[in-house]
Amino acid sequence: MVILVTGGAGYIGSHTNKALNKAGYETVVLDNLCKGYENFAKWGEFVNCDFGSSDLREVFEKYDIDGVLHFAAFSSVAESVELPQKYFKNNYKNTLNLLKVMREFGVDKFILSSTAAVYGNPEKVPITEDQELKPINPYGHSKWITEKALEREAEKGNFNYVSLRYFNAAGCDFDCEIGELHDPETHLIPLVLDAAIGKRDSISIFGTDYNTPDGTCIRDYIHVNDLASAHIAAYEYLCDKNTSNIFNLGNGEGYSVREIIDMCKKVTGKDFKVEIADRREGDPDILIADASKIRNELGWQPKYDLECIVSSAWKWHQKINSI
Template sequence: MTVLVTGGAGYIGSHMVWALHDAGEAVVVIDNLSTGFDWALPGDVPLVRGDIGDEALVARVLSEHGVDAVIHFAGSIIVPESVANPLKYYKNNTANSRSLIAACAAKGVDKFIFSSTAAVYGDPEIIPVPEDAPLKPVSPYGTSKLMTEMMLADVAAAHDFRYTALRYFNVAGADPRGRTGQSTAGATHLIKVAAEAALGKRAHLSVYGTDYPTEDGTAIRDYIHVADLVGAHALALERLRQGGDSAVMNCGYGHGYSVFEVIEAVRKVSGRPFETRMEARRPGDSVRIVADASRLRAELGWQPRHDDLTEIVTHALAWEEKLAKRNS
């Protein structure tokens, strides 16, 4: 049995590949390396450079490697960019996912884990937000992911095919063992950007919106350590292998931090001041998104091990320092 990881050379994907590799799983990766890096992978994991929208390529990989399960990370993830360039997101996230799912259905690959997002909720009225909350995305990014969820549900109803859609909240941190991390230039993740600013890689950090209806005026997010997120995927895979039915689950800790709280944590851990600049709100950003992850805990037995903002920031900073040495 082999697991195909799409986007496996990227941020979350590379952590997933390392976790599977550590567990002795056979793994193959498809990645076009537009935002990923081949050096982020274990040296003995096959990397097929290509696009998941290429059904013939995907079908060949599924057959040649005896793939029985897919963990799908490949796609575009920047909310403001999706507002400015929606067609890119409907191609990379929706159309290409359709091609990947079609190849799986044709080859009889019946276990599929999808990297979805809390952006499908838009501005939720209930906090923490449960999976059955109204789905009202406020960006093409969120809509493109929701459309893929809808396709998965329809395919599962029509074929011998089961899936788990994991709705991520804000993923942060890096591999505690320092093997991989968020390495993409120009990334927009707050903790990544703040770590870069603390290390002098950026001249300043922009705070987008200080007039939100929150305690300090900045947006609030539920930050989940990438290692805990990957652990949820491993449990979801095991559940599908044991015959579990299709499911949708939130991935978060159930509490949030404001932008200013994150900035203060990075300053404290790094011991370095850095400039912040107040900017207008960005289109597509929500006020407050915090997960109700009780389904994940109950159905998968998920127990996070890194639910600590200081630890998340520490790992992110350590990776930035290692990345700076690598790129010097």
């Protein structure tokens, strides 16, 4: 039997797909390459298909699918504010198509790439999974209603899911075979590394008047390989326990935008210009995970700290920019 990895040619999907194959699982990567890269999908079989299309049934007919890891989604907070329909259609409506086909073929295990953006501006940090969900941007809202659809699906029976609410995925594969490569890039660490490598003149800090000690937004950065190992633990949980669950996935430590810039300067040994810009719409002040639930229930532990995250990202950055 195989695991279907939607979005397995993208950033987090490809790292998890590689880890699954290394752990002995057989996978089929399904990706329409609108964001992903075919050479990121070199483990398992690759199928070029959109998970929202009617062609999806043929994939379920062809392969004996045991479960689905669903990474395929749009994930830019800023873009979602500009184009909400794009996010609700792909992230929510197209996921209903996937769930429908899974039901038809009796596939009963599902892992959702959810997000800390479902919490909005949390009442308390670190954030526990039981806090009220009040997303402040369309991206977070699209994942929130997808979680609700999964909850209802599981209530019907013969279907279990794990929703993993990622905090800020960062860092890259240590072998540099795959890495973070968005077009356009909007994420903080790769943009700061662009400034370090001289691809841009400066890095802008979006807002210095947030309710944080240095006035810049605080996020919980987690290495993409730690995310990958959490997916394997979650899949084993679904196989063993026959129940559904929701877990935060973060390191449990917060770093401000300024602290990230400082760490990038330290790791790269480069200096560059830092500018202050206006706030970016849709950004909460602080997102830090309380990740004790996943540690306790799945026995998962993150291995990599911020310095390791930035070092791995810098190695990849140097590789892709030297070509």
